[in-house]
Amino acid sequence: MSSKANKVNKALDEAIPLQNPIKLHESMRYSLLGGGKRVRPILCLAACELVGGDEANAIPIACAIEMIHTMSLIHDDLPCMDNDDLRRGQPTNHKVFGEETAILAGDALLALAFEHVASKSTNVSPDRVLRVIVELSSGIGSKGVVAGQIVDICSEGKEISLDELEYIHVHKTSKLLEAAIVCGAIMGGGDEIEVEKLRKYGRCIGLLFQVVDDILDVTKSSNELGKTAGKDMASNKATYPKLMGLERAKEFAIELVGKAMEELSYFDALRAAPLFRLAEYIAYRQN
Structure with a gap:
């Protein structure tokens, strides 16, 4: 993970040089380069290699996925959304640069993501590039991350079922993780069966990521998490520990x-060992 993360960090740093408008690019770089485990791009690279591809061909899409993920965090932290002051142990973007700049930095990262994968994926066929752009667009739009976010917002303070909670998190969290893995497999030249197997794997660990997040939110401190602990409970959000109980939520994570x-x-x-280990890492992480 360390080796892959270093490659991703280098590519991200090169993708967004500090240029005019300075404040906008400082804001983009602040959130994009300010830490993070790089789980999504690492999964993307691991999936590419699993199906026999060259990781260099997946670096552009891996970076694009991290840009989009960072955009979602910047916007998620805004006062009109989750209203959070802390992210990765540092003040959230809008606390440092202001709400207007934070919104625009997120918008710019989203646009850059698609430009980056289209312009930098020079050693793969246009068909594969088009497929990953469609996959990524679907994963973050009104059938993906945005759908999960709006249903999450509309569900605050309400009693919802486990099925409704699963819908929120499959879309809000799982879809982007799934897209990362599928895009890596496509860039690596995976066949239809391989891509579908990895899609199902991604769906499981994407939901697992959120279940573990919910568990950590009620069992760890803000200092341990690097973000505000107990936030979901304070805002009366539905979570897996709340609906299932903490022990059953832990069992569900193991099932996933x-x-x-x-x-x-x-x-x-x-060849699958890295993805086995990444699933275990997601399951047993402590922040």
């Missing part, structure tokens, strides 16, 4: 890991 591993059993065990 098992389902993800089942999908990987189709592949050569040695």
